[in-house]
Amino acid sequence: EAGVAQSPRYKIIEKRQSVAFWCNPISGHATLYWYQQILGQGPKLLIQFQNNGVVDDSQLPKDRFSAERLKGVDSTLKIQPAKLEDSAVYLCASRVGYTNTGELFFGEGSRLTVL
Amino acid sequence: KQEVTQIPAALSVPEGENLVLNCSFTDSAIYNLQWFRQDPGKGLTSLLLIQSSQREQTSGRLNASLDKSSGRSTLYIAASQPGDSATYLCAAIIAGGTSYGKLTFGQGTILTVHP
Numbered sequence: 300e301a302g303v304a305q306s307p308r309y310k311i312i313e314k315r316q317s318v319a320f321w322c323n324p325i326s327g328h329a330t331l332y333w334y335q336q337i338l339g340q341g342p343k344l345l346i347q348f349q350n351n352g353v354v355d356d357s358q359l360p361k362d363r364f365s366a367e368r369l370k371g372v373d374s375t376l377k378i379q380p381a382k383l384e385d386s387a388v389y390l391c392a393s394r395v396g397y398t399n400t401g402e403l404f405f406g407e408g409s410r411l412t413v414l
Numbered sequence: 415k416q417e418v419t420q421i422p423a424a425l426s427v428p429e430g431e432n433l434v435l436n437c438s439f440t441d442s443a444i445y446n447l448q449w450f451r452q453d454p455g456k457g458l459t460s461l462l463l464i465q466s467s468q469r470e471q472t473s474g475r476l477n478a479s480l481d482k483s484s485g486r487s488t489l490y491i492a493a494s495q496p497g498d499s500a501t502y503l504c505a506a507i508i509a510g511g512t513s514y515g516k517l518t519f520g521q522g523t524i525l526t527v528h529p
Contacts, residue, residue: 303457305457332517339521340521340522341418341503341505341519341520341521341522342458342503342505342519343519344517344518390457390458392458402448402460402463403448403460403505403517404460405450405457405458405459405460406457407456407457408456408457410455
């Protein structure tokens, strides 16, 4: 079974530029998450989708971050314009079904460096 | 607001030692608790998932326990090996409210097992 796929693995941009990350969850997984992990810290939830609907985006900086999951499968996370403090690893995760009891599976992450 | 704390922040042990990693959480109304391993530059790999109705889970040399009443989980690693060197993260998923399905992560314990 294929895992959670993310791209690109690495991205270097200058501040005020824009960037987009892509995630393809495990087939059949209804719930998809985007996390931000700053070096030395645990992951912080940015946004959670249930199919193509947003369940929780309370910690998403909506003035610069946006995310979509139009067909309830893959998802994109965009940052525009980027700031220095956005340098982090952006992790995508997925979970089968609609309950809270299933196991969470993560992709390898997309490492962003903002100069 | 759920807070998850991991102690110690870093641990260095000789090969063969048995060790315990600690995770504490403030909100006992959790659905489950999941332990992850993260290698440098990689995503998170799920190790063990403990449902709220369970007290422990075992996989090979790993054993995780959950005590909801005291807000604690421990990860026990038996006969540690250099290959166990990684960052270990625990995450609690809270029950109810508008944040269902959201995992709150600890900051991780960096484990080094030296030969």
